[in-house]
Amino acid sequence: AQAREVGVSATEIKFGMTVPMTGSASLGYNKIPGAVKAYFDYLNENGGVNGRNLKLVVKDDRYVPMEAISKTLELILKDKVMALLAPLGTSNNIAIASSVNPGRRGIPVLFVNTGFSGFANQKKYPTTYAILPSYIMEAKIMGAYIKENFAGKKLGLLYQDDDFGSDALAGFKQAGIEFAVKVPYASGSQGTATAPGWITKLQAGGAEVVVLFGVTTASIFALSVAAALKFAPQWILGSVGGDATTIKLAGVPAGILFNAVGSSFAPATTDTTDEYVKLFSEIYAKAVPGSAFDNNVMVGMNTAFITAQAVKAAGANPTRKSLMAAINAKGANFASAGLVPLNFSSTSRVGYNGFWFGKYSSAGDLKPVDGKYVVYTTDSGAGAVVKSTYKRPAMPAKGLPN
Amino acid sequence: MHKVKSSSHLRTFIFIGFILFLISNRVDELRVYQGIQVAVYVVGISSLILLTGYSGQVSLGHGALLAIGGYSAAVAKNIYQIPTPLTFVVAVLITAFAGAILGIAAARLSGPYLAGTTLTLAIAIPSIANQFKVFGGEQGLLFDVGFPPLSLGEDFTQYKWFFWIAAACALISTWFVKNILGSRYGRTWRAIRSNDVAAELSGISIARSKILAFTISAGVAGLAGALLAMSISTVSPSAFPLALSFSLLTGAVLSGLSTLSGVIIGSVILVAIPELADVVAHRIGSSEAVVTNLPGFMVSALLILTILLAPNGPVEQMRAHKAHKAHKT
Amino acid sequence: MSLQVLDLSVDHGAIRALRGVSFSVESGQLAAVIGANGAGKTTLLRTLSALNKASQGSASWKDTNLLHSKTEQLVRRGISHVSEGKAVIPELSVLENLDLGAIWRGNKSESKKTRDEIIQIFPRLGERLSQRAGTLSGGERQMLAIGRSLMSKPELLLLDEPSLGLAPLVVEQIFQTIRDLTTSMGLTVVLVEQNAMGALKIADVGVVLNLGKVVAHDSAKVLINDPAVRAAYLGY
Amino acid sequence: MFQFINTILIGITTGSIYSLMAIAIVLIWRSTRVINFAQAGLALFSTYIGYEVVSRIDSFWIALPVAMLGGALISAVIELALMRPLLRHTNSGPIAAVAPIIATLGLLGIVRAITAFIWGGQDVVIKAPLSNIGFSIGEQTLVFSPMKAAIIISVLILVIALTLVFQKTNLGLSLRASAFSPEIARLSGIRVDLIRTLGWSLSGAVGAVAGLLQVANSSGSISPDSVDFAVLLAAGFITAVIGGLDSLVGAVISGLIYGIILSFVLVYVSSGLYFITPLVILIVILILRPQGIFGMKASRRA
Amino acid sequence: MSTNSPILQVRGVSISFGGLCALNDVYLELGKNEVVGLIGPNGAGKTTLFNVLCGLIRPDSGSLEIDGKKHNWPNTDELVGLGIARTLQGVGLFGDLTVLENVMIGAQRFAKSGLISAAFGRNNKDEKALREKSRAALERVYALGLAHRRADTLSYPDTKRVAIARALVSEPKILMLDEPAGGLAEQDIEWMNSLIRNLSAQMSVLLVEHHMDVVMSVCSKLYVLNFGEVIASGGAEKVRRDPAVMAAYLGTSV
């Protein structure tokens, strides 16, 4: 047998992930590793991939670039992982890319966990694969949706006062959306002290439709304060901050969400009729008892699922090269929980490129309007927003890579 | 305290440099990178020892000064295309200037009031990056020192290059700081700390000395910031969290506030502990919750133990211990 | 025998400050402890009020063992100590400093009465009740320190160089006051003094310390006339 | 106009909670001359204790005293086991100023970790005992609800109670004496060790109230890494410093000032300035009064 | 009255704290190589006057002349420059510095090398010079043996020696001593007397003291303060017999 690739042994393949497990930035995200492991374990119980188990090594970077880098180096040099999997955070990923430079080392960076569009740039990041639709895409699409459904209404926007927000603003601008009230908040400031301020502003501005384009905690505080102030506009929640499970867990009365518009690329975590949600939530419940099945878990497990297919597609003796080649060649056709298409190809590192819209039920669950998913797709550039006819292929048997 | 024969110091420092050079050729890239981190901490901590240990001004926000240094370097390089070596100088100068201004305010503040101000500074400074576009927002700015000169050979890695730069800077700045602390300036600061009226009666201008201390300390911190930026090739708000300021203070205490000799110890511990803690945690860690939180727990515990058992740092502790032994016999 | 000190030795780390000190004071008596700088006078007093730990020997007041109790307990047993060098709290006002002395009684009206009596003795303090103690003059601080300890209505009073920094006139007054307190209130006093003459003049008994040892222990009269003592400590 | 009123109300409620945090810090500062950076951590821990009670017998108003008791006990233990020996041998040299800071920072880390060990990293929710729905005036709704009213009232009660205790008893004087000069305090018959422990436990109890009210005031979720408590850490310290560290009144007033200014900046200037405003407030105030609004100037005399 | 022109002269110094008038129209003259005593009851204003002279307190009114030249009240840190050195009532050594370092602080006005040369370790010559000066000063107070002890381990009398050495090393024209004999036992007082006496060969001395025997044995001239006012001044013997002084300060004995 020829020399095996780094991180690949006869019995297992190692992946490495850096993610904030502690510290203020860790909220919610610290469930992702558990989710990935949950799926990997399930997969391994069912024979793994070509007889090899998939293993995840997790490092806590506390959301600090300096640590993200040293942890990444540990993963590469000490733990000898085959590829980096879903490293989290825009600035951390930029730091890793430019300092550790996996590109030059030929180490795959699969499915970076950020909506920053830049990582799809193949020249700059030759081994990096994005997966989340970019914030710009989301804003463009949401813009189109608003035009279509809420034309002429007075619009309000809550957004994060950093790149996440500025991408959003750029996207809405492209979509030609004008907001009557724009409320920025400093990332990390969302809380009891600030939320009432947002709402009074939106109220004073007389917003009829309010877009919550922040993180989940921001949505939570905005919604609960709005309830307290009897402010009930038409809510539209972005995918980042629209996770029904988390919102409800945080004690926001379900009633408030009723009829709010939500968007996502994955099925709603509360939609148990969805085959993926059903399977994943079962697996997760067994693996991490007592922990709620929320969006982060959903995305985490989905990422693991896609990774497994990539490994499978990379052949009997997968190498870093063959792994990336496999994604380039077959990535677009990988099965996934996503309700929008994947766009991997030899020339594209873009993962999901669209969203579907639905409404929150009286129970506070995000459901497609009268049962069918309305999916829009676009790109991070000047491209138009198109209603997609994409139909998600059925889930392979037992949710294992075929 | 301890007299300074700077000439012999110079030799020691050159010797250390040579050792480091040899080491850097033996160890793997990870260790080299950690070497860079150590160097960054050495510079940062020595700056803090000068300010807090000698001139008695407690700074809870030294990370902010590092941030200023890092951003100055990055802006100087990206926007004004200043040649790389100069960017470090720029970082030092600009941060020193900022330090001088801070020092003017600080000179009027006592203990907790200064601590409070510096703390808020550490919270505020990084978030400024999102207010002005030049600082590149959350993604921050790239700071690319460039590849090692080819003359050093093909297999000469980026990090080894960074390490050489960082180590050189660290050695030089530590040598400067050591000399200054050993000179009448260091003596003056200690005098003020122990009795300001008496110091003033001896012809010392308290405000001026304190501001001077803040300026020098800031300059050194600026260098640390630039080096940090180099090591991660970027600057971004999240690179200078409040935790960084606390780590530096921790490192200063682990090194021993009253002398520079222990600075390397503190820095190494800062870098080594998280990794060790990780290993230990995975050894004994049963549940997920334990594995993720044990490292933090151990670092904090170590901190408290040090302050309980060796409040003046290992070096002083050994010195005291020796003295004690000598006394017994 | 009310105050009993037997074979008392005290160390400051390496330095042995007291070496087998023994003496005793009847209740109602005024004992003067004199000796050169570094003789161990302060150490003696500090040990008697449990501020320093003894390495051997014993010391008792009435039926209280002084070496095995806490300072604050001793105060509550009527033992009060004016430590060396203007023992006041600079950040507090004169009034607060005084009240401190009687705080453990928790009886405000009574402590007010005592305060007035003390102000009788040191009128200057009365004029300055609201002034921060840190801004008092050296002598005023000394007065305040003594006043504070009197506030606790002690039976045994330990005074460490009360005349330090006081004007001759005031020194006289203070010595007189101490004498009166002893005779009128039946107070027992141990008075450590550099001003050996002044001290011995008002004292009943005297203890002479040198390098941590008791070199003489006798009635004050005898000591005053002892040529050796005169030569060494009275300066003529 | 209406927005104006609401902005003030926001400032008052958040500010009043900061005041509590500041008071907790002041109490410890007064009794031991230590700034307790673990305060927010301890408050969080006590809040979790309260959560345990609520989740068992579902009564916030019983959880409150229990949490206070818990906070008091823990703080007492910390004072006895950690701070006392620490201060005993770090009372001179440069370390003296830094040791307490380091120790309490370390404490913060430990408390956080232990909290995470016990209750895990995820959110738990404490339901607010009263409605958070604001009172309405005609069309409009105030940022002022039964819950917020209750919060302000409890803060008032607590502050008044403390002030009374300090006035009626000599506790205040004993605390300060023990802090400024333990030896002289002892020589005055004050049980210094007891007093210091008392100072810490009082502060622990107050911190617990701050924690629970904070949660009741917000969406109700807590986690070891809760942003709100990270904010409490800074806000409490900053307000305590602004207030001058030595007076309860100072803590309360500066808490309110801080809360109100902040909410006005956020509403009328820009929410982006959230992290910069405190610095500006602090610098402006300290330039005018280096010893804080109610702090007293150290008089310097040879 | 001193025949030689005064080296230090203050007139009409007044200051009040709140209601209390601590100094009221106080005047004082110090001749070259003269030892002048400032005495008076507790709280008379002696230390306050010292503090005014040292710029620790700004007076409400009053004028200052040094060497016959008018001067506005100096900042504390300018004193040594003007050739004035002072010891503190509560000694005030730098506890965690060695005795030698303590004195070197006083000698620093003679330092030449700046920050840069210090940073490059080019200040050895300078340091050596300071060290020599300081040793000399310690020599003069018979404390050279203590040079390398930490200041806070000294016995009380020794701290007083070092404090004076630290003042001397700056080579002052005027030396101000606040209660130099306070807390000293007879033997040490003797020594202090002789030291002060032969200091007056090189400089003028202004001292506050309650020990009358010290005052009488070293001072040629006395000023008596009471309630912030000069109630008597002039030759030591004359002043001492002044009934007002007796009543206000000395009392019957001594």
Ligand SMILES: Nc1ncnc2c1ncn2[C@@H]1O[C@H](COP(=O)(O)OP(=O)(O)OP(=O)(O)O)[C@@H](O)[C@H]1O
């Ligand atoms: N805290 C201490 N540490 C070390 N040595 C000490 C300490 N306190 C006192 N000493 C030493 O113990 C001896 C006795 O000191 P003590 O202060 O009791 O003498 P004293 O008679 O009070 O002197 P003085 O008359 O100056 O007050 C001296 O040699 C002194 O140096």
Ligand SMILES: Nc1ncnc2c1ncn2[C@@H]1O[C@H](COP(=O)(O)OP(=O)(O)OP(=O)(O)O)[C@@H](O)[C@H]1O
């Ligand atoms: N900052 C101040 N506020 C109020 N009163 C003050 C202040 N400073 C000094 N005083 C008062 O002014 C008077 C003079 O004080 P000063 O210290 O000069 O007296 P002194 O002559 O040195 O007395 P002693 O011989 O006891 O040291 C004292 O009554 C003192 O209480």
Ligand SMILES: [Mg+2]
């Ligand atoms: Mg003594």
Ligand SMILES: [Mg+2]
């Ligand atoms: Mg005086």
